[in-house]
Amino acid sequence: MSSEHGLHVMLSYHWDNKELVSKIYKVLKSRNIRVWMDIHGGISFNLFHSMADGIENAAVVCCFMTSKYQSSRNCEKELLYADRRRVPIIPCRLIRDWEPSTWLGLVIAGLVWVDFRDTTDVNLDLKIDKLIEQIRIVAGKKLNCFLSETSPTLQTRPICSNNSSNNLYPILTQMNDISDSNNLVRSTSIDSSSSSPKRSTPMIDRQHQSIDNTNIIPPPVPPRPNKDLIRERLLSIDIKKNSNEIESIDEKKENNIPLRSEKPDICEISYQQQAYTRFIPDVVDLSPLIINNEKKSSGIIIDYSKFRRLPRIIGDDNDEISFCCPSGVAISKTGLIYVADQQNQCVKIIPLLGSKKQILSRPFNRPKGVHVDEHGRILVTEHNRLLILDNELNLLKAIGEHGSKAGEFNVPWGVTTDSLSNMYICDQMNNRIQKFDADGRFLLEWGYEGEHQGQFYYPHFISVSGNRVAVSDQLNHRIQIFDCFGNYHYKLGEVGNEPGQFSCPFGVCIDANNHLVVADHDNNRVQFFDANGDIELVLDQEANPLFNFQGVHGLALTHDGGLLITDYKRNGKHRLFIFA
Structure with a gap:
């Protein structure tokens, strides 16, 4: 529904x-209020596009809250998107003996809610009148139906009270219909082009007999809560529980003593030791604050100086190489770049340096992820299977089929390997990570659909360094860190567009110093974090006009600390950025 009519x-x-x-929809429509409801013409060809359009063109969102509403993923995405766009929200309660909590409790905290509990045919109109009154207060200046109403003529008369003081009360004149004290009082005017009466005056509340008039200044809307302050207070509770530990950390900082975790750093434990100890780190979101930064593992380390230079861009209109929805990207030790070109249904090989001409292109069934392992083998995820290829993209082995059992896939996406060539795959629609050995034998899996720690909602890309596994949890808008056995360690980020927040993170890379790089897809930027979870660098158009990302997707670190970025928007440009 477009906004051309308001x-x-x-x-x-x-x-x-x-x-x-x-x-409620029908009553609001009868009062000449423009209403959007999905089953009454709100949904067009695409569900999510229609829902987004409904929110973006809304003056106010009325959410009808129940426990099932709170647990619904679609309802959550819908209301969080409205909250993110700062669309006013009117919560309506439908059931007794239940209080909104978790994400819903945070969104509606401090808002005035309308009571639709114990609704019957007798009291429904009264409850709808109260909803309309709240709509007028919250968004009356944005809705044409309220702006076009003609206010009744007002006059005042003194009324003497017992204390002989005069109070001025507004009274209505020229009322066409006046009913008894238990009925709604309104004046009507007949439009010459329509036989149905239209409301031209505000309603009088049945219960309190008070006049709601557009000339009377409505009571102020309660301010929206400071969510950052709420989160800070919630975190302070956890910090107080561990005050002794925090105080010891502060003392070490004051005395310049290096911070060390009470438990050994998981990067220091060998794979042989892990097989026996099964070390499980602290499951605390604040754990990045006490990571040991002194010990540096061997491997790729991000070279931040490379991002002071202009990137090489492949895929512009004047290039011989073109992409259509490039997704995963990888690079070999010999300097060959592999790009999973989804809509062109191929994997393209491009030299890192020199010519922009592709060396080779092989067809695949909508390839999503691509990775080069320690032995130079190319791993590609395509339609419900994982392919193991040689460096010329010849098939060596295929793993998996459609399904949800161990070793089966439902839209596999990101793929990576560890130093032992064990393979890790984001099984996106099954909301899990699967791990295989170098020969393709199933080892383990972890995760299922949810928003709590260790759960996923569309895991997209994955990266391994040492014993750290970083997974982009797309629709939970966060990065989750595990060890190589799937034990949860900590998370990074939340939904938003501020530094350190994400909106649908896609590609992710972790280097030997536990620095993270995240493709913040919907925010059109790439964010860099140090081992403590603090922002190191942000690549976006504000940093440099040339970083005009339109939808960052895949990431890959080059062996000298540079970065490869695939970026596309369906109706925009489809490109590969090379920082080397």
Whole structure:
């Protein structure tokens, strides 16, 4: 629904409550209020595009809250998107003996809610009147139906009270219909082009007999809560529980004593030791604050000086190489770049230096992820299977088929290997990570759908360095860190567009110093973090106009600490950025 006719009121609800919400929809429509509801023409050819359009053109979102609404992923995405765009929200409670909590409790904290509990045919109109009153207060200046209303003529008269003081009360004149004290009082005017009456005056509340008039300044809307302050207070609770540990850390900082974790750094434990100890690190989100930064593992280390130079860009209109939705990217030790070109259904090989002409292109079934292991083998994820190829993209072995059992896939995406050539695959639609040995034998899996630690909602890309495994958890808007056995370590980020926040993170890389690089897809930027989770660098158009990313996807570190970035927007440019 476009905004050419003005903004609308959006109704957000769980499917179990569609009958009640449909009744509310019809009453609002009868009051000449523009309303958006998915089952009444709100959904077009694409569900998510329609939902986004409904929110973006909304003057206010009315959410009808139940426990099922709170647990629904679609309802959560819908309301969080409205909150992110700062669309006013009116919460409506439908059931008793239940309080909103978790994400929903945070979003509606401090907001005035409308009571639709114990709704019957007798009291439904009264409850809808209260909803309309709240809509007028919150978004009346944005809705044409309220702006076009003609205010009734007002006059005042003194009323003497017992203390002989005069109070001025507004009274309505020229009322066409006046009912008794238990009915709604309104004046109507007949449009010559329509036989249906239209409301031209505000309603009088049945219960309190007070007049709601557009000339009367409404009470102020309660301010939205400071969510950063709420999070800070929540974190302070956890910090107080571990005050002794925090105080000892502060003392070490003051005395310039290197910080060390109480437990050994997992990077120092060999694979042989892990097989027996099964070390499980602390499951605390603040754990990046106490990571040992002194010991540096062998491997690729990000060279930040490379990002002071202009990148080499492949895929512009004047290039011989073109892409269509490039996704995964990898580089071999010999300097050959491998790009999974999804819509062209091929993997392209491009030299890191020199000519922009591709060396080779082989067809695949919509390849998603690509990686080069320690032995020079090329790993490619395509339609529900993992392919192991030689350096000329000849097939050596195929692993998996469609399914949810061990060794089966449902849209595999990112792929990587560790120093022993064990393979890790993001099994996206199964919301899990699967691990195989170098010969393709299944070893283990971890994760399932959810928002808690160790759970995923569309794991997209994956990276391994030492014993650290970094996974981009796309629709949970975070990066999760595990050890090589799938034991959860900590997370990084939350939904948002501030530094350190993400909106649908895609590609991820982790270097030997535990520095992270994240492709922040919807925010059109690449963020770099040190081992403590602090921002090191942000590549976006504000940093340099040439970094005009349109949808960063895959990432790969070069062996000298540079970075490869695939970037595309379906109706925009499809490119490969090379920082080397």
